[in-house]
Amino acid sequence: MKIIVTSLFVQDQDKALKFYTETLGFVKKHDIPSGKYRWITVVSPEDEDGTELVLEPNEHPAAKEYQKKLMADGIPATMFGVANVHDEYKRLSEKGVKFTMEPTQMGDVTIAVFDDTCGNLIQIIQR
Numbered sequence: 165m166k167i168i169v170t171s172l173f174v175q176d177q178d179k180a181l182k183f184y185t186e187t188l189g190f191v192k193k194h195d196i197p198s199g200k201y202r203w204i205t206v207v208s209p210e211d212e213d214g215t216e217l218v219l220e221p222n223e224h225p226a227a228k229e230y231q232k233k234l235m236a237d238g239i240p241a242t243m244f245g246v247a248n249v250h251d252e253y254k255r256l257s258e259k260g261v262k263f264t265m266e267p268t269q270m271g272d273v274t275i276a277v278f279d280d281t282c283g284n285l286i287q288i289i290q291r
């Protein structure tokens with residue numbers, strides 16, 4: 165068994181797709197109309213057949229509340245692995261990404277946290 169899809173609630177699917185592809189560098193895998201919204205997934209350019217991230221509309225009241233509370237408490241909604249946190253921090257900062265935590269050593273890993281502009285904090289980690 166393996167994880168093939170995981171979801172991230174977003175406030176605006178178009179804005180999220182632009183941020184996750186143009187700013188972060190993910191690749192759009194699916195963009196399929198699904199009623200009022202769309203089934204949008206992105207993948208790592210390093211593994212286009214790997215785990216897909218669904219940019220899920222946060223329209224359900226529970227999703228909005230969950231997202232709001234995580235953000236208010238400074239809790240990242242998910243984590244992405246990177247080869248070098250310091251390099252990614254510099255690259256993303258130069259693109260205007262706002263970090264809530266600069267690269268910080270935590271035991272054997274280095275982490276940083278940024279705002280995805282779509283209602284989430286995202287943690288990046290270098291192992």
